[in-house]
Amino acid sequence: MTDTAPPILQLEGVGRVFARKPDIAARIAHKLVGSPLPPRVRAVDDVSFTVRQGEVLGLVGESGCGKSTLARMISGILSPTSGRIRFEGADMAAMSAAERRRAGLAVQMVFQDPMSSLNPRLRVVDIIGEAPVAHGLVKPADQDGYVCEMMERVGLDPSTRYLYAHQFSGGQRARIGIARALAVQPRVLICDESTAALDVSIQSQILNLFMDLRAQMGLTYIFVSHDLGVVQHISDRIAVMYLGRVVELAGAEELFADPQHPYTRALLAEVPRLEPKKRQFTGIKGEMPSPLNPPSGCHFHPRCSVAVPACATRRPALRELPGGRLAACDLIGEGVAG
Amino acid sequence: MSTPAATPALPKQNILRIQAAKFIESPTAIVGIVVLLLAALIAVLAPWIAPQNPYDLMQIDIMDNMLPPGGEMMSGQIAWLGTDAQGRDMLSAMLYGLRISLSVGLVTVLIAGAIGATVGVAAAFIGGRFESIVMRIVDLHLAFPSILIALVLLSAFGRGIDKVIIALVIVQWAYYARTVRGSALVETRKDYIAACSVLQLPRWRVLFRHLLPNCIPPLIVVATVQVAGAILLESTLSFLGAGVPVTEPSLGMLISQGYSYMLSGKYWIAVFPGVLLVLVIIAINLVGDRLRIILNPRLSS
Amino acid sequence: ADLTYAISAPVTAVDPHYQNATPNNAALSNIFESLTVIGPDGMVEPSLAKEWRLIDDVTWEFDLVPAMFHDGTPMTAADVEFSLLRPATITNSPSAFTIYTRPIKEIQIVDDHTIRLITNAPFPQFPRDLTRVAIVKKDLVEGASTPEFNSGKAAIGTGPYKFTGYTPDDQLNMTRFDGYWGDAPAWDNVRIRFITDDGARSAALLSGSVDAIENVPTSDLERFQSNPDLVYESAKSMRVVFLFVDSGRDQAPTILSHDGKPLDKNPLKDVRVRQAINLAINRDAIRDRLMSGLAWPTNNIVFDGGEGYIEALDAPAFDADKAKALLAEAGYPDGFQVTLATPNNRLINDEQVAQGIAQMLTRAGIRTQVDSMPFTMVNTRGNGGEFAMSMMAWGNTADAAGGIRAMIACKDKDKGMGPVNWGNYCNPKLDEVTMKAMATMDEGERRGLMAEAAQIVHDDMAIVPLYWQGSTWAARKGIDILPRADEQTRPSSFVPN
Amino acid sequence: MTAYLIRRVFQALFTMLAMAVLVFAAVYMLGNPVDALLSPDSDQIERAAAIARLGLDRPLHEQFGLFLWNAVRGDLGTSFVYGIPAIEVLFLRLPTTLELAVFAMVLALVIGIPLGIIAGMRPGSFAGKTIMGGSILGFSLPAFWVGLMLVLIFAVQLQVLPSGGRGQTVQVFGINLASLTLDGLKHMILPATTLALYKASLVIRVCESGTREVMSQDYIRFARAKGLGFWRIVSVHIFKNVLIPVVTIMGMEFGGLLAFSVVVETIFAYQGMGELLISSINRLDRPVVVTYLLFTTVMFVGINLVVDILYAVLDPRIRLSEESA
Amino acid sequence: MSQPALQVTNLAVSFATRRGDLAAVRGIEFHVMPGEVLGLVGESGSGKSITGLATMGLIDPPGRIVSGSVKVNGHELVGLSEAELRKKRGREISMIFQDPSTTLNPVLRVDTQMIEALRAHEPGLSTRAAREKCLAALAAVGIPSPEERLLGYPHQFSGGMRQRLAIAIALLNRPAVLIADEPTTALDVTIQSQVLGEVQQLAAETGTALVWITHDLSVVAGLADRIAVMYAGRIVETGTVTDILSDPRHPYTAGLIASVPSRNRRGARLAQIAGTTPSLVAMPTGCPFHPRCDHADAVCRAEVPPPRPVAGRTVACHHPLTAHATA
Numbered sequence A: 001m002t003d004t005a006p007p008i009l010q011l012e013g014v015g016r017v018f019a020r021k022p023d024i025a026a027r028i029a030h031k032l033v034g035s036p037l038p039p040r041v042r043a044v045d046d047v048s049f050t051v052r053q054g055e056v057l058g059l060v061g062e063s064g065c066g067k068s069t070l071a072r073m074i075s076g077i078l079s080p081t082s083g084r085i086r087f088e089g090a091d092m093a094a095m096s097a098a099e100r101r102r103a104g105l106a107v108q109m110v111f112q113d114p115m116s117s118l119n120p121r122l123r124v125v126d127i128i129g130e131a132p133v134a135h136g137l138v139k140p141a142d143q144d145g146y147v148c149e150m151m152e153r154v155g156l157d158p159s160t161r162y163l164y165a166h167q168f169s170g171g172q173r174a175r176i177g178i179a180r181a182l183a184v185q186p187r188v189l190i191c192d193e194s195t196a197a198l199d200v201s202i203q204s205q206i207l208n209l210f211m212d213l214r215a216q217m218g219l220t221y222i223f224v225s226h227d228l229g230v231v232q233h234i235s236d237r238i239a240v241m242y243l244g245r246v247v248e249l250a251g252a253e254e255l256f257a258d259p260q261h262p263y264t265r266a267l268l269a270e271v272p273r274l275e276p277k278k279r280q281f282t283g284i285k286g287e288m289p290s291p292l293n294p295p296s297g298c299h300f301h302p303r304c305s306v307a308v309p310a311c312a313t314r315r316p317a318l319r320e321l322p323g324g325r326l327a328a329c330d331l332i333g334e335g336v337a338g
Numbered sequence B: 001m002s003t004p005a006a007t008p009a010l011p012k013q014n015i016l017r018i019q020a021a022k023f024i025e026s027p028t029a030i031v032g033i034v035v036l037l038l039a040a041l042i043a044v045l046a047p048w049i050a051p052q053n054p055y056d057l058m059q060i061d062i063m064d065n066m067l068p069p070g071g072e073m074m075s076g077q078i079a080w081l082g083t084d085a086q087g088r089d090m091l092s093a094m095l096y097g098l099r100i101s102l103s104v105g106l107v108t109v110l111i112a113g114a115i116g117a118t119v120g121v122a123a124a125f126i127g128g129r130f131e132s133i134v135m136r137i138v139d140l141h142l143a144f145p146s147i148l149i150a151l152v153l154l155s156a157f158g159r160g161i162d163k164v165i166i167a168l169v170i171v172q173w174a175y176y177a178r179t180v181r182g183s184a185l186v187e188t189r190k191d192y193i194a195a196c197s198v199l200q201l202p203r204w205r206v207l208f209r210h211l212l213p214n215c216i217p218p219l220i221v222v223a224t225v226q227v228a229g230a231i232l233l234e235s236t237l238s239f240l241g242a243g244v245p246v247t248e249p250s251l252g253m254l255i256s257q258g259y260s261y262m263l264s265g266k267y268w269i270a271v272f273p274g275v276l277l278v279l280v281i282i283a284i285n286l287v288g289d290r291l292r293i294i295l296n297p298r299l300s301s
Numbered sequence C: 001a002d003l004t005y006a007i008s009a010p011v012t013a014v015d016p017h018y019q020n021a022t023p024n025n026a027a028l029s030n031i032f033e034s035l036t037v038i039g040p041d042g043m044v045e046p047s048l049a050k051e052w053r054l055i056d057d058v059t060w061e062f063d064l065v066p067a068m069f070h071d072g073t074p075m076t077a078a079d080v081e082f083s084l085l086r087p088a089t090i091t092n093s094p095s096a097f098t099i100y101t102r103p104i105k106e107i108q109i110v111d112d113h114t115i116r117l118i119t120n121a122p123f124p125q126f127p128r129d130l131t132r133v134a135i136v137k138k139d140l141v142e143g144a145s146t147p148e149f150n151s152g153k154a155a156i157g158t159g160p161y162k163f164t165g166y167t168p169d170d171q172l173n174m175t176r177f178d179g180y181w182g183d184a185p186a187w188d189n190v191r192i193r194f195i196t197d198d199g200a201r202s203a204a205l206l207s208g209s210v211d212a213i214e215n216v217p218t219s220d221l222e223r224f225q226s227n228p229d230l231v232y233e234s235a236k237s238m239r240v241v242f243l244f245v246d247s248g249r250d251q252a253p254t255i256l257s258h259d260g261k262p263l264d265k266n267p268l269k270d271v272r273v274r275q276a277i278n279l280a281i282n283r284d285a286i287r288d289r290l291m292s293g294l295a296w297p298t299n300n301i302v303f304d305g306g307e308g309y310i311e312a313l314d315a316p317a318f319d320a321d322k323a324k325a326l327l328a329e330a331g332y333p334d335g336f337q338v339t340l341a342t343p344n345n346r347l348i349n350d351e352q353v354a355q356g357i358a359q360m361l362t363r364a365g366i367r368t369q370v371d372s373m374p375f376t377m378v379n380t381r382g383n384g385g386e387f388a389m390s391m392m393a394w395g396n397t398a399d400a401a402g403g404i405r406a407m408i409a410c411k412d413k414d415k416g417m418g419p420v421n422w423g424n425y426c427n428p429k430l431d432e433v434t435m436k437a438m439a440t441m442d443e444g445e446r447r448g449l450m451a452e453a454a455q456i457v458h459d460d461m462a463i464v465p466l467y468w469q470g471s472t473w474a475a476r477k478g479i480d481i482l483p484r485a486d487e488q489t490r491p492s493s494f495v496p497n
Numbered sequence D: 001m002t003a004y005l006i007r008r009v010f011q012a013l014f015t016m017l018a019m020a021v022l023v024f025a026a027v028y029m030l031g032n033p034v035d036a037l038l039s040p041d042s043d044q045i046e047r048a049a050a051i052a053r054l055g056l057d058r059p060l061h062e063q064f065g066l067f068l069w070n071a072v073r074g075d076l077g078t079s080f081v082y083g084i085p086a087i088e089v090l091f092l093r094l095p096t097t098l099e100l101a102v103f104a105m106v107l108a109l110v111i112g113i114p115l116g117i118i119a120g121m122r123p124g125s126f127a128g129k130t131i132m133g134g135s136i137l138g139f140s141l142p143a144f145w146v147g148l149m150l151v152l153i154f155a156v157q158l159q160v161l162p163s164g165g166r167g168q169t170v171q172v173f174g175i176n177l178a179s180l181t182l183d184g185l186k187h188m189i190l191p192a193t194t195l196a197l198y199k200a201s202l203v204i205r206v207c208e209s210g211t212r213e214v215m216s217q218d219y220i221r222f223a224r225a226k227g228l229g230f231w232r233i234v235s236v237h238i239f240k241n242v243l244i245p246v247v248t249i250m251g252m253e254f255g256g257l258l259a260f261s262v263v264v265e266t267i268f269a270y271q272g273m274g275e276l277l278i279s280s281i282n283r284l285d286r287p288v289v290v291t292y293l294l295f296t297t298v299m300f301v302g303i304n305l306v307v308d309i310l311y312a313v314l315d316p317r318i319r320l321s322e323e324s325a
Numbered sequence E: 001m002s003q004p005a006l007q008v009t010n011l012a013v014s015f016a017t018r019r020g021d022l023a024a025v026r027g028i029e030f031h032v033m034p035g036e037v038l039g040l041v042g043e044s045g046s047g048k049s050i051t052g053l054a055t056m057g058l059i060d061p062p063g064r065i066v067s068g069s070v071k072v073n074g075h076e077l078v079g080l081s082e083a084e085l086r087k088k089r090g091r092e093i094s095m096i097f098q099d100p101s102t103t104l105n106p107v108l109r110v111d112t113q114m115i116e117a118l119r120a121h122e123p124g125l126s127t128r129a130a131r132e133k134c135l136a137a138l139a140a141v142g143i144p145s146p147e148e149r150l151l152g153y154p155h156q157f158s159g160g161m162r163q164r165l166a167i168a169i170a171l172l173n174r175p176a177v178l179i180a181d182e183p184t185t186a187l188d189v190t191i192q193s194q195v196l197g198e199v200q201q202l203a204a205e206t207g208t209a210l211v212w213i214t215h216d217l218s219v220v221a222g223l224a225d226r227i228a229v230m231y232a233g234r235i236v237e238t239g240t241v242t243d244i245l246s247d248p249r250h251p252y253t254a255g256l257i258a259s260v261p262s263r264n265r266r267g268a269r270l271a272q273i274a275g276t277t278p279s280l281v282a283m284p285t286g287c288p289f290h291p292r293c294d295h296a297d298a299v300c301r302a303e304v305p306p307p308r309p310v311a312g313r314t315v316a317c318h319h320p321l322t323a324h325a326t327a
């Protein structure tokens, strides 16, 4: 349904490196006795994809694979160290301040920890109402009313608007976070593990809320989670990340029905299913490598059951496969990974 | 559209009120705050309630000196807590001394706190070379015992309340700088600050409306403890003979003057001001301890 | 018998020419002797010089006793010559002895036991100065430095006790010298401990770890006097405590009107104001209330019997009403404000006394603040002319000349007059009389001149003398204390009974 | 680790240079030492001579330059008062103060650690509350006041302990030690207690919060689930963890102990470095004051370094991450 | 039928707080047979961990076991002195915890932490013999090069490795029962599978009875033989995995299962249970679930439903669902 919709966000080779500059002492020590310099973490490595208007893009991957970093770059909290992010075709980095502010407001984020993402010293009415007033979306006099409206929309009781965040339950706090994002009338909502801290019964409430809002407001979502069940449930398309790279990107149905990349396959095989069938757990062999020191070539090759020696040297590009899906494995289609 | 402004709201609760309620859950803290308020009250009212103005040389007479508690002075007044070597009524001297000690503590903390907090937040917010230079200086400061710095400074400055305060400010600002920078760094990493940038709020607004207020609680705790610290340090310095002027003794100086008479049985000159000093400091520390607990989410649960 | 006694300031070196300071001089006087010595009453007595005579106004001839050094060699005139020349060669001395040797223009050795000293100018006080210069052994000390004294190598003198050990900041030990030329000393071994803290020194005596102490804290006096196991002695010392009042400058610092504005005229310039100050001070109260009796009120600047001593001045009046009247007469019926500077670690109860004086002056109408500080600070600031009024003391009060020259005479750098004249007093008449007295070798005539000078000082209230400070000693029972007027404590101050 | 050490050495040098400048400037403001040293009857000629002898007539920057240059060569000047190198004067006093400080530190640890652990293990209990209350008290009592009260009680009233002084000492390797004689120990009890009280309170607080923190960790639960006994848990699992913050704090506080010996030595007439500082300030023995401050700086820098290394030894997380990073 | 390895009856735990007693666990019953895996499922705060700890006798003041009995191999644990309990812990019944980063003492070497567990029950054991046993245990949980790893510190291990270490330590003395309190919640799916695999295998080999506490129904779906669902301190439904998951009878269980997003319901609205879990301080009267329950009536509001056998499992509900009520 959204295949034809215009792209709203385009990521072009986006990368982010975290590095501490070595100080003089570290450099001297490096020269003298070869002490290691402070490590560089390539948290996100050359990621490109397009998000179309109105779609839900799921972003899955194991801990430390760079999901949050990517989400933060898209939402403008972090700036990419390489690559470009385009909003409605315009490069965010090249915009004027006012444009960037407008684009930034259009891309909002809902955070994982419902407590630490809310300022503990502000009342809910200010948490939600501050930005729209500051940006002139509503007049200061209307703030109260506007906030009530927002709270109702996310299923909060407006009479609680003068309370502080810590006086709410986890699910309610998540709703406050959503209301805060909605208050600036965004087009894109980035949800970074927005339900991870919640109980299942509350999680389902919030997931339903997301879907309702999408229907009502035509929002575009980037939905980050390590919980495959959740991502599968809500997404139209899914990108799978491994150690900073996107290894596979496909429609949700296709991906789950027929994963192409060996990592995706292994991952899907390990996801516990709500099926009352006793099964033998096995797990992908090996540990998750440290992002400080990722394996050469294809990051997945040490754990890959079908790897060939070339995988250790060659970095596979994200290729388009039949059916419009993308995967970063050179072995696909060569019969080895079948 | 509804008329949402008309939506009835639950009564506003104030964070201060909530914390005050938590504060008084501890009986010892209540004792502390009561003693403290009382001390502050009598310090403020000293000129009106003290039987004598111990700074007015017209009112004291060496012929009255060394009267034991309850002794009668030449003027017919009773010195309930005795008199010192100058013939000062100890009770009056203590009330005025308390005034000096408390104001030295408060003023020092206010000035040092303002300087330290500004430097600390600036360091955390500006970062880079500025931060590393500032923090080096702070480290240097904290590595060296404050009493030595203050002692040397005061030996150079000479005596005087203003000089004591300057010396104490020089000694103490670094504590605030470190505390505020530390909590600013922690707060900066929290998602609500990230949320501010997603919401495109201006930097100054983030700094003053979001960051600074959340750095205040640890600052308050440190400040409370440092009031006690400043009073202690002042009294120690006065005890060592480098502090307030002799004619306007603080509690520490009164103790110091009474020290030489203590061994010959004239205990009251040193003991009474000592007891008052200790009471006040304990009270402050009790309050500080309670604040530390209620303002620290990890301890209060 | 052995003696251990505690003194209140450390002996900083065993080299008797290193630092001119009372603890050093007193303690080392047992090991090293000088040509002359000050007796317990403060008068000059013979020592290594058994007698001396004036050949002319500037030439003095000294006959030496046949003394022996601790290593058994005899002392000769050559040793004396060497010792008198040595102070000038010590470069790192913090406070040198050259002031005592500088008057010497020439030294002539007549024979091994006779020596002639020729001074630059007639100098009647010369024998008193010579009490300060210790005689060391020439061939041992030549080229030796201070550390070699501390180790004992060069610490060989002619005194009644031999050096046996020195620990800086802790103690100095000596033992009886059997070959001593004079009366045999009373103790076999003497240990001098340095305990600067008053309380600790008292405690040391009470606990029996020392046999005797000097400078009993006034707060402990009662306790000591009433303790049957202790003996206690006090003596009026030659140190006079006085006030500098700025009578020289037209405008003096810290002097303000009652509403806190600087006065256009320095009231202290008016002699009536100075007299009022003198009258306003109740010295008896200070003695009884603040000094535990260890003060002897006076208006003299010369110690009893000294040249310039005026007996009548030893009973200063206290008359507050007259003081007020004088102030009113001088044009200050409401008084004014002034700050009194005082050391807080120099004199007995200095800070307390200053506050007491402030009270008394305030009652008379001169509102007085006290600014107390360590002695060094007082000195620095006093030399910088920062005070209008300050409390100080003078210990060299055997005659009027020394004090007047240093503190009262018109400031004159070239002549060395008035170096510490903080009161900025200047009266050419006084200077003239004093100079004349100093150059007069005839004792009777000199005494007359000195008394005249002292009287001028008093009439003008050039400084305001307060009292003679006392010295105190205490010892365990079984020891007799022989008090001295020069504040020194020596082994000979204590004798077993 | 190497980078870390290099960084520390840079920091130490910076600290010392800064200290040297500050100390020199501050001490210069103290007053003119000549006034303190000269005999009162000396005249201007003598004064001028003394000023020249002590080098005080040269311009300030020259004095500082000379001072720095000499300091680099290990010569911190000659004491105006004693006529021997200032550093020697200091070293004569050093053992006394160190001995007292170490004694106090041991006392603080011996009292503080067990009490802190007890309080931390039973936070709400009567014992816990009492201990924590006591530590607030210990925190609040000014050292000089404690000293006075101890003297009043034990020396004046009960007369069981001496009021001051160092008592009998024995020489070991040329150093006078008081802790080896009964008399010396007796003299040390009151000053050491005075010094230790504050530190003990600090140790209690550190141990208490450390223990509480540790107690709430799963590994303590896990240790119990393994079937370990109470003592094993306290003496190994809790103690080793609590030791880490205690070592850090005590390292930093050792400097404080030395500093506070200024107060305690004054009260108890203990002839240590603190007393030396006070009397040197009063006598304006500049080289000694400067030496004292510089030496303490060196000592603090050294102690901090040792503590950091010790910290790494005690905490494997630091040790290994430094190696691997 | 043989004796259950663990038999918990009517266990109740409460905490003394400033606002009065807080009943965290309100009388629960379950048993586990040797070699069996019981999944204890419930949302946050439902009392799962407290149940586990109470079973171990590890409830500290201000908490206490109010009533009930815990029998391991038929031996009662409740009421034993601390010293006697200590002997049982680790040997008869063991426990592992949720957060792998805090289950092992960071400042002690792995061998220390293993050997002390052995020595706690066998004081005279020689170091050498102990070391042998440790090596074997490490190998058993799939830790490569155990000799080397034994000398390491916990932080040198990854999360999954640490959890395996904890399992190895917990099983060192071959206890009859192992209580696992969400040991894989903090792990990634792939690592979780590895750990689950090891545990499954070990438990099967040693015949250890396993109580697997989790909030994730999917995990126990593949692992457990039976499931107990907890809500607000009570077990609301117990039965075999198949029964419970495919045919829940308690409305809460049904709601829970329906709210799990899964393949079959992609894109559809999830069933949601209205409201939130009740707070322990303000527990509703009667059935604790009634305020959130569509089927609640006056009885539910008044009376606590006792556990009753329904269709081959035990359900604590006044109005258990019928077979086809679920979606």
Ligand SMILES: Nc1ncnc2c1ncn2[C@@H]1O[C@H](COP(=O)(O)OP(=O)(O)OP(=O)(O)O)[C@@H](O)[C@H]1O
Residues within 6 Å of the ligand: A018, A019, A041, A042, A043, A061, A062, A063, A064, A065, A066, A067, A068, A069, A070, A226, A291, A292
């Ligand atoms: N500020 C930073 N400085 C250095 N490294 C960082 C920083 N932020 C993230 N990283 C590193 O970047 C990598 C990716 O982190 P990120 O938070 O994006 O992972 P994630 O996929 O969100 O993981 P999770 O599922 O645990 O949230 C990690 O290895 C992390 O250690």
Ligand SMILES: Nc1ncnc2c1ncn2[C@@H]1O[C@H](COP(=O)(O)OP(=O)(O)OP(=O)(O)O)[C@@H](O)[C@H]1O
Residues within 6 Å of the ligand: E015, E017, E022, E024, E042, E043, E044, E045, E046, E047, E048, E049, E050, E051, E062, E063, E215, E280
């Ligand atoms: N020490 C304590 N004092 C007071 N209440 C406690 C204490 N420990 C636990 N509780 C309460 O007992 C209830 C049950 O806690 P428990 O830890 O068993 O929940 P859980 O089911 O394990 O939850 P989670 O899934 O979050 O681990 C909670 O409501 C908690 O607030």
Ligand SMILES: [Mg+2]
Residues within 6 Å of the ligand: A067, A068, A069, A193
């Ligand atoms: Mg993340």
Ligand SMILES: [Mg+2]
Residues within 6 Å of the ligand: E048, E049, E050, E181
């Ligand atoms: Mg739990």
Ligand code: NI
Residues within 6 Å of the ligand: E287, E289, E290, E293, E295, E296, E300, E317, E318, E319
């Ligand atoms: Ni029901």
